[in-house]
Amino acid sequence: MERVDADPVGKCRIAEIVQFQCEPGEQLNGPPEWHCLPVIRIFRICQNRPAVELTRFVDVNTETGAVHIPPQSSQVLPKAKPWRDVIRYEDKIAQDS
DSSP states (O other): OOOOOOOOOSSSSEEEEEEEEEEEESSSSSSOOOOEEEEEEEEEEEEEOOOOOOOOOOOEEEOOOOOOOOOHHHHHHOOOOOGGOOOOOOOOOOOOO
């Protein structure tokens, strides 16, 4: 599930995705029953810039689902870079014997 809201200030949008974290329940006989909980993640997506996850900076109203992004969040966001700028090293790292 994805919800996208426009950012009224700039050319950015806020996107929400729901992922699930699942663990097998204990079962005496037969296959385990899985217990899953939703994990909501919030991202700011700006044109010509990498997406930045805001999840830990936002307040979510669990009753209404409304998302409040504090104005100062843009000042504490981590620096990001596009995947094309990520350096991949071809040398294998030596493993301990």
